[in-house]
Amino acid sequence: MITITVPASSANLGPGFDCLGLALDLYAYFDVDISPDNDNHLSGFLSQYINNENLFLKAYRRGWKAIVAATGPDRPPYPLTVQFHSDVPISRGLGSSMTMVAGGLMAASVFGSEETDKPLGQRRALTPAQLFELSAKMEGHPDNAAPALFGGLTAALVTDDGPIYMPLPLSDKWQFTVFIPDFEVRTERARSVLPDVYPRSVAAANSAHALFLIKALESGDLATFKIAANDLIHEPYRRRLIKDFDIIQKITEEDTNGRLLISGSGSTCLLVSQQPLSEDARAAIEKRTDPSWKVVRVTPSMEGVTVK
DSSP, X not given: OEEEEEEEEEEOTTTOTTTEEEEEEEEEEEEEEEOSSSSOEEESSOGGGOSTTOHHHHHHHHHHHHHHHHHOSOOOOOOEEEEXXXXXXXXXXXXXXXXXXXXXXXXXXXXXXXXXXXXXXXXXXXXXXXXXXXXXXXXXXXXXXXXXXHOSEEEEEEETTEEEEEEEOOOTTOEEEEEEESSOOOHHHHHHTSOSOOOHHHHHHHHHHHHHHHHHHHHTOHHHHHHHTOOSSSHHHHGGGSTTHHHHHHHHHHHHSOEEEEOTTSSOEEEEESSOOOHHHHXXXXXXXXXXXXXXXXXXXXXXXXXX
């Protein structure tokens, strides 16, 4: 048996739309073994996901297909027994689908390997680059894929030859807090509210903001970060989908002098600051919001998907 661990990820970070991502120390865990019979056995998943369309299994089959295509001969994937546990909430903008994709692809990489001279947990049939390409294709964009697979702060780009990523330095001055509400914002809905076309001035300004944001995250320059974090592409439209966003933004930014961002497409929000949120601010958020929000202090996960 192996245990696959995948970190949560927060994409965009304001102006880094569909290209920046940060791995966080909330994790999804998959205990995986070859099934004793010819069926897949899933436990720990919500009942509606216990079927062959489970995203973990779909990624597993996709990874296995890629292995067979590259190495041959054709062979069916082993049926699996999977026990799942996760601290990453579903459909909340913290990369829950990416944890499933990364977990399933890594299971294929391990069990599809023919490196029988190595311990099971060290076997790999897919390279990191192959894992990244497959996961980015399944997700549709690479912003969550890079941090989930490789950890830390990352930039990602889709080219004609496939996706590429770059690890980015991150100052240890930053503190991160996630605010997780008891409601979803579906990715499809979050994308549907965005304009199809932006003025040239908006595109140019947002590019500049993203560049300054990356340098501020590296240097720990709070003043520059607060200016650069002002997104013009998606947050002005998506904030309307998140009930009480304005309330939480006002409380948290006045309390910490940081900036509240939408994590991915929402509904989770990410506070980036250099001082912790006070207990008074927590209490004010609990008092003024309904439904309630879960407030969790998090740190960057500098390691991506792992296998033991």
